[in-house]
Amino acid sequence: xxxxxxxxxxxxxxxxxxxxxxxxxxxxxxxxxxxxxxxxxxxxxxxxxxxxxxxxxxxxxxxxxxxxxxxxxxxxxxxxxxxxxxxxxxxxxxxxxxxxxxxxxxxxxxxxxxxxxxxxxxxxxxxxxxxxxxxxxxxxxxxxxxxxxxxxxxxxxxxxxxxxxxxxxxxxxxxxxxxxxxxxxxxxxxxxxxxxxxxxxxxxxxxxxxxxxxxxxxxxxxxxxxxxxxxxxxxxxxxxxxxxxxxxxxxxxxxxxxxxxxxxxxxxxxxxxxxxxxxxxxxxxxxxxxxxxxxxxxxxxxxxxxxxxxxxxxxxxxxxxxxxxxxxxxxxxxxxxxxxxxxxxxxxxxxxxxxxxxxxxxxxxxxxxxxxxxxxxxxxxxxxxxxxxxxxxxxxxxxxxxxxxxxxxxxxxxxxxxxxxxxxxxxxxxxxxxxxxxxxxxxxxxxxxxxxxxxxxxxxxxxxxxxxxxxxxxxxxxxxxxxxxx
Numbered sequence: 087x088x089x090x091x092x093x094x095x096x097x098x099x100x101x102x103x104x105x106x107x108x109x110x111x112x113x114x115x116x117x118x119x120x121x122x123x124x125x126x127x128x129x130x131x132x133x134x135x136x137x138x139x140x141x142x143x144x145x146x147x148x149x150x151x152x153x154x155x156x157x158x159x160x161x162x163x164x165x166x167x168x169x170x171x172x173x174x175x176x177x178x179x180x181x182x183x184x185x186x187x188x189x190x191x192x193x194x195x196x197x198x199x200x201x202x203x204x205x206x207x208x209x210x211x212x213x214x215x216x217x218x219x220x221x222x223x224x225x226x227x228x229x230x231x232x233x234x235x236x237x238x239x240x241x242x243x244x245x246x247x248x249x250x251x252x253x254x255x256x257x258x259x260x261x262x263x264x265x266x267x268x269x270x271x272x273x274x275x276x277x278x279x280x281x282x283x284x285x286x287x288x289x290x291x292x293x294x295x296x297x298x299x300x301x302x303x304x305x306x307x308x309x310x311x312x313x314x315x316x317x318x319x320x321x322x323x324x325x326x327x328x329x330x331x332x333x334x335x336x337x338x339x340x341x342x343x344x345x346x347x348x349x350x351x352x353x354x355x356x357x358x359x360x361x362x363x364x365x366x367x368x369x370x371x372x373x374x375x376x377x378x379x380x381x382x383x384x385x386x387x388x389x390x391x392x393x394x395x396x397x398x399x400x401x402x403x404x405x406x407x408x409x410x411x412x413x414x415x416x417x418x419x420x421x422x423x424x425x426x427x428x429x430x431x432x433x434x435x436x437x438x439x440x441x442x443x444x445x446x447x448x449x450x451x452x453x454x455x456x457x458x459x460x461x462x463x464x465x466x467x468x469x470x471x472x473x474x475x476x477x478x479x480x481x482x483x484x485x486x487x488x489x490x491x492x493x494x495x496x497x498x499x500x501x502x503x504x505x506x507x508x509x510x511x512x513x514x515x516x517x518x519x520x521x522x523x524x525x526x527x528x529x530x531x532x533x534x535x536x537x538x539x540x541x542x543x544x545x546x547x548x549x550x551x552x553x554x555x556x557x558x559x560x561x562x563x564x565x566x567x568x569x570x571x572x
Contacts, residue, residue, distance in 0.1 A: 362398020
């Protein structure tokens with residue numbers, strides 16, 4: 087019976103695939119513009135292939151249809167001769183007239199929320215290989231009725247009203263109010279992957295309300311993205327999130343008011359079983375002198391309704407935090423004493439004196455194990471209502487032994503105290519091991535997980551690891567008289 091079922095599945099997969107259509111857009115292609123694609127009638131397995139051209143595509147559209155688990159709907163940028171991504175530019179962008187959707191002022195590409203195609207929850211969609219920019223109140227566009235309109239302050243390069251099983255990868259997202267905005271929409275938005283993107287230079291000058299990414303979903307993973315600084319003068323956070331089941335791993339997150347602002351969600355995320363567990367691991371978090379808030383991570387809530395805050399446990403492990411602030415740096419702000427952070431196997435370094443580094447802003451509990459910390463660190467810079475619980479294996483020293491911090495190479499050097507000094511993982515993170523690491527820029531590579539692991543986001547380079555293991559094995563085969571052992 088099982089063999090018959092598998093055969094039937096193969097037949098069904100084949101039948102689904104053969105009816106799919108490629109819509110090639112660009113110079114010399116079947117479609118000269120994005121607006122010529124019949125977005126309202128796409129289906130499983132269809133691919134919209136947007137080819138690079140020197141002139142950006144000044145066009146807008148909504149994705150309101152679905153793919154399938156075996157045949158996703160794909161919107162893909164086809165690169166230019168030197169790897170250039172095709173550009174979709176919100177400035178003076180024109181919307182396909184056959185589409186009918188609300189919230190056009192909120193984004194260049196919208197996912198979910200339309201009359202044509204009919205309103206549903208789009209699912210199994212991939213958006214990849216594009217540069218999407220300029221959903222900003224300085225710019226105007228032509229809407230689906232042919233009228234000129236202006237973007238709102240909270241407009242985004244990609245605005246997801248609702249979606250399921252959505253992947254956004256290998257895109258450059260910039261010059262918008264919010265670079266990426268995802269809404270939970272009564273729990274309909276779930277199972278989202280944001281991977282390998284370059285998200286930077288978003289926000290509104292003088293405003294704290296717009297961010298490089300502002301998201302809320304059930305089951306959201308950020309993986310191997312490069313988050314650059316926001317627009318000069320913008321006061322928002324780099325990544326702000328209100329999700330249940332949030333995973334932030336293997337990213338490079340540079341600057342922002344806070345690098346991570348993980349606060350309370352709406353009723354659907356807050357009611358979900360994964361709301362009280364958040365995993366942040368394998369990230370490089372950079373705090374530059376004079377940038378925004380001195381806190382790196384905020385976890386809990388910001389609405390004032392403390393009953394709805396995340397509570398529970400933030401797993402913060404195998405990250406590298408590097409601060410060049412001349413004044414104080416604080417690793418964590420936990421909103422109330424109901425929030426706890428298990429801080430484990432991180433490299434936390436400040437270029438200022440060790441006393442400028444505090445682990446906790448005020449409330450909450452930090453459980454500290456296996457971390458490298460700048461010698462002289464403080465529990466807090468003021469009086470605490472929370473507490474620091476000191477576990478095993480923490481290291482305090484003047485320098486962590488990065489390969490070249492001046493060029494932001496945070497791998498451990500040969501003699502680094504980070505090497506093979508990590509403690510055992512928290513039991514709740516065994517199904518989310520740090521088995522990869524960020525590769526500059528926009529990717530990740532496999533990481534050795536044989537214990538004891540290296541502390542921090544970046545382990546020893548694989549070529550060094552293999553060389554060291556080879557040398558050790560060779561020494562083990564030689565007699566003591568040749569190795570110098572007594």
